[in-house]
Amino acid sequence: MGEIAIKVDGFTKYYGDFKAVDGISFKVKKGEIFGILGPNGAGKTTTLECLEGLRTIESGVMEILGLNPWKEASKLKNLVGVQLQSSSLPPNIKVKEAMELFSSYHEVKPRYGLLKRLNIDNKLNTQYHALSGGEQRRLAIALAVVHNPEILILDEPTASLDVQSRIVLHDVMKELKDSGTTIILATHDMSEAEKMADRIAILLKGKIVVIGSPKEITASGSALTKVSVRTVGNSLEGTESKVSDEYYVFYTDNPGHKVTEIINLIDSKEDTLIDLRVERPSLEERFLEITSVGGVR
Known part of the structure; x- marks a missing residue:
């Protein structure tokens, strides 16, 4: 299996009486792109939010690089990068200010080259609310990787992106993977998951119903x-x-x-x-x- 970067064992999460995630288990090795797929309500976002330390878990084990993402968040601050589905950036913050803020938080120098590569370097003085949906998504991705994290969590990273931006993002993901970064990719884009992920877990009603490489999963079906x-x-x-x-x-x-x-x-x-x-x-x-x-x- 190789060295384990992420371990999830018997993870369960309730919202009141509703069981959003039901005892799922999986491991992700270092340098792997691990896809998480499932229809709306399957438990994908809940799983990611708990891995990110944004929510607690009811039972089971979650570890990132051997650390508890909720109890040891400060130790993971510079080891994990996160791109959320929806950003919480202030509407009036400028692109340049956002880059400087995140760089300061992670104790690294601003990487304006990332903004250039993602084709938003011409928006340095534009406020966040004035960016298009695709530009906001590209900025979120740049901020998630500004500190070269060992673990990168991407939640629908290519939603709202044009074809060229998707290609650039996929190239960035491949480069990060080649440098040893472990990537969790949650997406509704099946072609993206098939192209990018080494292994995939498909969630349904809070449970993992199948896990394996894209070829293993497609080969196990009844389709001709x-x-x-x-x-x-x-x-x-x-x-x-x-x-x-x-x-x-x-x-x-x-x-x-x-x-x-x-x-x-x-x-x-x-x-x-x-x-x-x-x-x-x-x-x-x-x-x-x-x-x-x-x-x-």
Whole structure:
């Protein structure tokens, strides 16, 4: 497993009589990007807020770098960076002032280069309330990583971001991971989770219903693999395939066998293959499968 950066064991959280999180357990190793997915109300934000030390836990264990995030928050101050879904920055604070404030809090020099990289360096004297939603999100990300934290917690980091800003953020995340930073990523963007996360936990009604790498999770579902084929002639006409944009499309639970069968059929009819694509089920398809039936099949 490698050296453990985050340990959660039997974590439970109530709001009154409502059990928001029900005895979940997981470990995150150092330098890993760990995704947390789930529909609204699944317990994602509660889990993050407890990891961040913003809320106490009813039972179980939570440790970040061996420290209790609630009782030992001062020791974690310069070790953890947090980007929240909604910012609590004063509406009239300027971008430059926010950078100086967070840098002072973490006892580091302001990193204006981060603002330039995230394309908000031209907003140094703009007040927070005057920024667009995407600009506010980019500022929050810059403030979360200004002190090069060992642990970075990102809650919907790319919401409201344009395509270019998403690419920049993903590059920053990869660089942080390569330098040894451990990242917790909570997102509704399935393609982002599939692309960025080493492992993923899917929460449903306060419980973890599946945990593993994106490939492990998608491979465990009942969805079929899609094989799309385009040829010069019409050698695949009359098969069980569907036709879409000049491609014959097959769905199978045994892609290796199906591809061999298709190629043999094309050769036997002296046709010529132009293109062949094999697409495994996506994480989004597997997520919908899990959440629609209330658990793992």
